[in-house]
């Protein structure tokens with residue numbers, strides 16, 4: 001059983017800006033958070049999860065490195081993302097917004113520099129869905145959700161579903 005709850009649309013934690021992690025003193029304390037995040041990701045069969053989704057406002061996300069082309073990396077601490085290339089549209093979903101899958105426009109390439117759990121800094125130059133996944137997770141650290149990036153028309157169309165998620169999964173309503 002994970003001690004941290006998956007946060008759903010409507011939770012204030014998903015809207016906060018997350019703080020930078022002190023690499024020199026906090027790495028050890030991240031183990032339990034990452035273990036809970038891996039558990040949530042496994043239970044929900046997700047592609048990625050950002051720390052705020054697991055109730056912690058720190059700059060960290062994990063990605064499923066078996067499904068994405070990330071040169072074996074799955075843990076991204078204090079990531080810095082730079083995007084480039086033309087905008088591409090592809091479908092996204094989010095464990096915090098169950099049942100909604102929408103096309104989102106994002107730059108096709110992304111360069112990410114982050115620290116791993118050993119405190120080593122690494123940089124990856126990504127394309128396609130891996131670039132998209134990193135941008136989606138990085139958005140979470142700034143309190144941005146993929147539904148924020150929809151056109152006004154699509155936003156209106158998912159409004160009712162978002163309201164239902166808020167009502168059904170509202171803060172504290174579900175414990176993993």
Ligand SMILES: [Zn+2]
Nearest residue numbers: 093094095096
């Ligand atoms: Zn998400």
